[in-house]
Amino acid sequence: xxxxxxxxxxxxxxxxxxxxxxxxxxxxxxxxxxxxxxxxxxxxxxxxxxxxxxxxxxxxxxxxxxxxxxxxxxxxxxxxxxxxxxxxxxxxxxxxxxxxxxxxxxxxxxxxxxxxxxxxxxxxxxxxxxxxxxxxxxxxxxxxxxxxxxxxxxxxxxxxxxxxxxxxxxxxxxxxxxxxxxxxxxxxxxxxxxxxxxxxxxxxxxxxxxxxxxxxxxxxxxxxxxxxxxxxxxxxxxxxxxxxxxxxxxxxxxxxxxxxxxxxxxxxxxxxxxxxxxxxxxxxxxxxxxxxxxxxxxxxxxxxxxxxxxxxxxxxxxxxxxxxxxxxxxxxxxxxxxxxxxxxxxxxxxxxxxxxxxxxxxxxx
Amino acid sequence: xxxxxxxxxxxxxxxxxxxxxxxxxxxxxxxxxxxxxxxxxxxxxxxxxxxxxxxxxxxxxxxxxxxxxxxxxxxxxxxxxxxxxxxxxxxxxxxxxxxxxxxxxxxxxxxxxxxxxxxxxxxxxxxxxxxxxxxxxxxxxxxxxxxxxxxxxxxxxxxxxxxxxxxxxxxxxxxxxxxxxxxxxxxxxxxxxxxxxxxxxxxxxxxxxxxxxxxxxxxxxxxxxxxxxxxxxxxxxxxxxxxxxxxxxxxxxxxxxxxxxxxxxxxxxxxxxxxxxxxxxxxxxxxxxxxxxxxxxxxxxxxxxxxxxxxxxxxxxxxxxxxxxxxxxxxxxxxxxxxxxxxxxxxxxxxxxxxxxxxxxxxxx
Numbered sequence: 001x002x003x004x005x006x007x008x009x010x011x012x013x014x015x016x017x018x019x020x021x022x023x024x025x026x027x028x029x030x031x032x033x034x035x036x037x038x039x040x041x042x043x044x045x046x047x048x049x050x051x052x053x054x055x056x057x058x059x060x061x062x063x064x065x066x067x068x069x070x071x072x073x074x075x076x077x078x079x080x081x082x083x084x085x086x087x088x089x090x091x092x093x094x095x096x097x098x099x100x101x102x103x104x105x106x107x108x109x110x111x112x113x114x115x116x117x118x119x120x121x122x123x124x125x126x127x128x129x130x131x132x133x134x135x136x137x138x139x140x141x142x143x144x145x146x147x148x149x150x151x152x153x154x155x156x157x158x159x160x161x162x163x164x165x166x167x168x169x170x171x172x173x174x175x176x177x178x179x180x181x182x183x184x185x186x187x188x189x190x191x192x193x194x195x196x197x198x199x200x201x202x203x204x205x206x207x208x209x210x211x212x213x214x215x216x217x218x219x220x221x222x223x224x225x226x227x228x229x230x231x232x233x234x235x236x237x238x239x240x241x242x243x244x245x246x247x248x249x250x251x252x253x254x255x256x257x258x259x260x261x262x263x264x265x266x267x268x269x270x271x272x273x274x275x276x277x278x279x280x281x282x283x284x285x286x287x288x289x290x291x292x293x294x295x296x297x298x299x300x301x302x303x304x305x306x307x308x309x310x311x312x313x314x315x316x317x318x319x320x321x322x323x324x325x326x327x328x329x330x331x332x333x334x335x336x337x338x339x340x341x342x343x344x345x346x347x348x349x350x351x352x353x354x355x356x357x358x359x360x361x362x363x364x365x
Numbered sequence: 366x367x368x369x370x371x372x373x374x375x376x377x378x379x380x381x382x383x384x385x386x387x388x389x390x391x392x393x394x395x396x397x398x399x400x401x402x403x404x405x406x407x408x409x410x411x412x413x414x415x416x417x418x419x420x421x422x423x424x425x426x427x428x429x430x431x432x433x434x435x436x437x438x439x440x441x442x443x444x445x446x447x448x449x450x451x452x453x454x455x456x457x458x459x460x461x462x463x464x465x466x467x468x469x470x471x472x473x474x475x476x477x478x479x480x481x482x483x484x485x486x487x488x489x490x491x492x493x494x495x496x497x498x499x500x501x502x503x504x505x506x507x508x509x510x511x512x513x514x515x516x517x518x519x520x521x522x523x524x525x526x527x528x529x530x531x532x533x534x535x536x537x538x539x540x541x542x543x544x545x546x547x548x549x550x551x552x553x554x555x556x557x558x559x560x561x562x563x564x565x566x567x568x569x570x571x572x573x574x575x576x577x578x579x580x581x582x583x584x585x586x587x588x589x590x591x592x593x594x595x596x597x598x599x600x601x602x603x604x605x606x607x608x609x610x611x612x613x614x615x616x617x618x619x620x621x622x623x624x625x626x627x628x629x630x631x632x633x634x635x636x637x638x639x640x641x642x643x644x645x646x647x648x649x650x651x652x653x654x655x656x657x658x659x660x661x662x663x664x665x666x667x668x669x670x671x672x673x674x675x676x677x678x679x680x681x682x683x684x685x686x687x688x689x690x691x692x693x694x695x696x697x698x699x700x701x702x703x704x705x706x707x708x709x710x711x712x713x714x715x716x717x718x719x720x721x722x723x724x725x726x727x728x729x730x
Contacts, residue, residue, distance in 0.1 A: 009691055009704045009717075027392050030415045033691070033704025033717065050395045052414035285653070288701060288722065303696040310675070326374055326398070331668040336653060339374045339398025352374075352398065357653065 004096075005202050005301025007073050009033030012052070013296065014072030014095070016059055016086070018045030020340035020350060021078035021276050021292075024284070026050045028292035034300065037072055039064055046341045047078075059086050069093035074299050076253060080107045080274050081154055098252040098299040103274040106249070110152050110183040113271055120244050123268050125260075126186040136170035136184055143186040149173050152181045159219070188268050190260035194228055197280035198242035199254045199294045202301040206246055207294070208239040209287065209307045212279045212315075214258075220348060224279045224315040226286060234265045241269055249274075254295040256280060278350070282313035285336040285355040311357040323351035334358070369461075370567050370666025372438050374398030377417070378661065379437030379460070381424055381451070383410030385705035385715060386443035386641050386657075389649070391415045393657035399665065402437055404429055411706045412443075424451050434458035439664050441618060445472045445639050446519055463617040463664040468639040471614070475517050475548040478636055485609050488633050490625075491551040501535035501549055508551040514538050517546045524584070553633050555625035559593055562645035563607035564619045564659045567666040571611055572659070573604045574652065574672045577644045577680075579623075585713060589644045589680040591651060599630045606634055614639075619660035621645060643715070647678035650701040650720040676722040688716035699723070 007013075013029050015022045018040025026036040026047050035052040038045065039059065048054035053071075057064035059082055068075055068090060075095045077087070087101040106112045117124050128139030130149065140147060151160040164173040164184065174182075193216065198208040210227035211234075228235075242257045256277025258270040280291035289297070289305025297304055318325075323345060329337045332354075339352035372378075378394050380387045383405030391401040391412050400417040403410065404424060413419035418436075422429035424447055433440055433455060440460045442452070452466040471477045482489050493504030495514065505512060516525040529538040529549065539547075558581065563573040575592035576599075595603075607622045621642025623635040645656035654662070654670025662669055683690075688710060694702045697719075704717035 006692060009688070010706065010708065023395065026415070027395060030388065030392060030706065031703055032695075033706050035414055035706065049400055049417035050391070050415050288650070288699065297695070302692075305695075306698055323374070323398075327371060327667075330397075330662070330670075333671055334653065338396055341375065341395065341398045341400065343375065 004073065007034070007300040007302075010035070011073040011300065012037055012071055013299065014039065014068045014075035015047065015051075015078055016040075016075065016082045017078035018042065018047035018051075018054065019078060020046050020342075022047030023050055023340060024292045024338075025076070025078060025276065025295060028290065029296045031293065032296060032300075032302075034296065037068065039068060044343065049341055059083065060089070062089075065090055065095075066093055069095035074098055076275075076295070076299050077104070078275055080104060084108060099249070099255070099274050100252070103249045103251055103255075103272075107272055107274045108153055110150055110155075110271070114183065116248070117245075117269050120248055122241050122244065123266075125188045125268055125270075128184045130182040130184050133170045133174040136164055136174060137167045139184050140164060140167050140170070143184060146187060148185045148187065149177055150183050150185065151177050152183055161219070188260045188270075189262065190268070191263050192228075192230075192261040193270075194230065194234075194238060194259040194261050194267070195224070195277065195279040196238045196242040196257045196259065197254060197277055197283065197291050198239070198246060198257065199291075199298050199304055199307075200246040200251045201298045201304045202252055204247075205304055206243045207304040207307045208242050209280065209283055209291065210309045211235050211238045212282060214279050218348070220319065221278045221317055223317070224282050224313075226282045226313055226315070227309050230261065231265055234261060234267065237267050241267065245272060253298045254280070254291050278317065279315075281338070281353050282315040282355055283307075284338065285357060286311050286313035309360060312360055313358075314356045316354050316356070317350055318352040318354060320347045320349055320351065321345050326352075329354050332356075369438065372399070372665040372667075375400070376438040376665065377402055377436055378665065379404065379433045379440035380412065380416075380443055381440065381447045382443035383407065383412035383416075383419065384443060385411050385707075387412030388415055388705060389657045389703075390441070390443060390641065390660060393655065394661045396658065397661060397665075397667075399661065402433060404433060409708065414706055424448065425454070427454075430455055430460075431458055434460035439463055441660070441664050442469070443640055445469060449473060464614070464620070464639050465617065468614045468616055468620075468637075472637055472639045473518055475515055475520075475636070479548065481613070482610075482634050485613050487606050487609065488631075490553045490633055490635075493549045495547040495549050498535045498539040501529055501539060502532045504549050505529060505532050505535070508549060511552060513550045513552065514542055515548050515550065516542050517548055526584070553625045553635075554627065555633070556628050557593075557595075557626040558635075559595065559599075559603060559624040559626050559632070560589070560642065560644040561603045561607040561622045561624065562619060562642055562648065562656050563604070563611060563622065564656075564663050564669055564672075565611040565616045566663045566669045567617055569612075570669055571608045572669040572672045573607050574645065574648055574656065575674045576600050576603045577647060579644050583713070585684065586643045586682055588682070589647050589678075591647045591678055591680070592674050595626065596630055599626060599632065602632050606632065610637060618663045619645070619656050643682065644680075646703070646718050647680040647720055648672075649703065650722060651676050651678035674725060677725055678723075679721045681719050681721070682715055683717040683719060685712045685714055685716065686710050691717075694719050697721075
């Protein structure tokens with residue numbers, strides 16, 4: 001690793017994005033004695049209120065990027081919609097960005113992402129690259145007649161995607177996603193949605209957290225149960241997928257890899273997020289070293305921390321006005337409430353989460 | 366409790382003092398969705414770098430206190446040497462201070478503190494109120510001929526105290542502590558130093574953490590082992606002392622009560638700190654709700670959290686250049702490193718701590 005690593009305490013870590021992930025990264029960084037600079041266009045962001053410094057500017061603001069490059073010992077990001085060009089610019093300005101622009105560029109384009117996994121021999125849903133409604137009609141038969149159309153870029157939490165109900169729906173579906181370059185994905189007959197949160201350090205070491213079992217509602221993560229109740233073989237496959245992905249990307253930091261489990265325990269990868277991940281929030285109370293500290297350790301060149309589960313955790317997102325139940329949640333024994341400091345509760349907005357802890361069953365890893 | 370409690374997330378909590386205790390309070394407050402304003406005279410303080418707002422001013426700065434009173438929903442403090450007059454002024458300006466000025470005033474004067482405990486029927490060391498060297502010589506015989514002289518005010522971490530070796534040493538001892546009003550304490554033949562970290566909420570409920578066993582070096586806390594290996598009766602007595610103290614003070618927040626254990630398991634109280642306490646740092650990794658979150662919960666009128674130990678923890682302070690071992694500490698399994706972000710390591714300065722975790726023995730509470 002470059003000579004400047006491991007970064008000593010007191011170093012400055014830059015974070016692109018000031019939402020809850022940036023906030024929890026900043027809290028973790030502070031525990032290890034680091035300072036944090038947030039770059040975020042919105043005023044009064046959740047992360048800005050726990051960071052040593054906030055640059056309130058668009059992500060591509062030249063002056064802000066120059067300041068980040070000049071004052072931060074490493075720069076990372078809390079979400080994958082930062083333009084890869086911004087990370088490239090940061091690097092040209094002399095900044096060290098982690099996980100770097102390649103994972104970001106791949107994750108930002110669903111077609112590149114699927115191709116990347118297939119190139120590694122990791123099974124995904126069957127898919128077709130879609131440039132217009134004619135492509136949809138043409139690809140639909142070999143994708144099962146009913147398939148999921150997603151914009152190649154910028155969709156998240158179920159936005160920018162729609163089911164195509166048949167060839168006759170091709171035109172309308174194309175319009176529903178805004179008429180943008182897209183991917184058409186065959187339906188995966190999964191029995192469970194899983195995810196692996198894993199980290200790779202600057203020396204190349206990899207550490208996987210126990211697999212989480214996720215339930216989505218309306219495209220948004222609702223709960224994660226971890227460690228998931230899966231076979232040892234499925235867990236090993238999930239870890240192998242995460243490890244192969246991290247190594248192929250020469251990745252530094254925490255990654256979230258979303259998986260579908262089929263009825264026979266086989267896995268299909270859905271996508272990866274080149275950052276800390278909502279389905280890893282259970283680690284905040286379920287592990288000695290949580291995913292946020294793990295990410296800070298990785299990008300700072302520190303040794304990775306232990307990822308074993310200390311408890312079985314059910315993480316539930318608090319969406320919109322659900323966070324108004326904070327009083328009841330705070331009174332619940334063995335429940336740990338995390339609130340993100342967002343000023344305004346809008347329907348579906350992630351306002352916080354609660355981790356409910358149960359003792360580990362002996363049989364679990 | 367006053368109608369404004371419990372404080373909703375998004376409320377502002379004021380903290381007098383910007384050291385490591387303020388920093389860890391700010392981190393805990395952020396987890397629950399609160400914002401924090403720090404008042405601290407020193408620039409670039411550890412807490413200021415994780416707080417929404419910092420007022421850099423002396424603790425008695427009128428304008429800063431007006432700002433705190435006007436903008437904070439509750440004000441607390443991270444150390445007991447804030448002048449009680451400052452808290453009084455804050456209250457006159459309309460602020461709600463917790464734990465409030467009475468615990469502060471009592472804790473600031475070692476004679477008042479001892480008298481307070483004795484008034485509650487809680488055993489302390491025998492002592493005498495000292496106004497000059499003649500008082501020392503007069504009191505020494507009934508205090509065992511050799512006794513500990515401490516300034517009534519402002520000593521901490523072993524500063525402002527000296528052993529009086531005999532009547533002939535009275536004059537010199539008086540000069541060694543700077544010739545200030547003092548207390549002369551009989552030596553307590555203790556076998557162990559213990560402490561109880563306890564909290565009282567706004568509804569009067571009390572929660573005690575398992576007792577910690579403390580080792581001091583040169584008057585400074587070196588390690589805490591928790592839960593302490595003590596009898597159930599000693600634990601019950603320690604909890605009774607803390608509870609009685611909290612109730613007598615109509616206290617709101619976390620308190621640290623230092624105790625001496627005698628050879629027969631009986632306890633003598635040494636002193637209390639009206640704040641989160643160094644010997645409670647083990648709770649950061651040993652309990653679901655640590656002492657910092659507990660203090661925030663209490664002053665905000667939230668229900669208190671669970672205080673059971675999840676692991677046996679040995680907390681070791683990192684003093685001065687010991688924190689330079691961060692690389693080795695970060696690589697140690699089951700060790701959790703906390704670094705305070707202090708810019709300059711001076712001999713004996715508390716730079717961080719490490720919590721080493723071991724599984725709980727079944728027989729422990």
